Amino acid sequence: MYFAIVAIDRPGASDVRAKTRPAHGEYLRTPNPDVTYRLGGPLMSPDGANMIGSLLVIEAQDLETAERFAAGDPYRKADLFAEVSVRPWAWGTGNPDKG
Structure with a gap:
């Protein structure tokens, strides 16, 4: 089952994002x-100039496993986010597994 993780940064936390970004990338690249981990990237401010959050799509057995993965993200551990949601997601168009 797929899950979308949407996280919005705390205002004024760009320094936390910058300092934690290498650890976040390593977390996503480390086999679990x-x-x-299917895809992801930063959410951007309306002008596209600043990172203001994160969007990840993962595949996991259940919501509990997806939430545990989200909780282990170094960004989350560094208290970067003001809010995080983890929701089941149905991958429609553009799914490389479906051709």
């Missing part, structure tokens, strides 16, 4: 037996 319970989760497959």
Whole structure:
């Protein structure tokens, strides 16, 4: 099952994002037996100039596993986010697994 993780940064936390970004990238690249990271990237301000959050799509067995993965993200541990949602997601168009 796929899950979308949407996280919005706390205002004024760009320094936390910058300092934690290498660890966040490593977390996503490290193989996880319970989760497959599918895609993701930063959410941007309306003018496209600043990162203001994150969007990740993962594959996991259940919501509990997806939430545990989201909680382990170095960004989350560094208290970067004001809010985080983890929701089941149905991958429609553009799914590389479906051709």
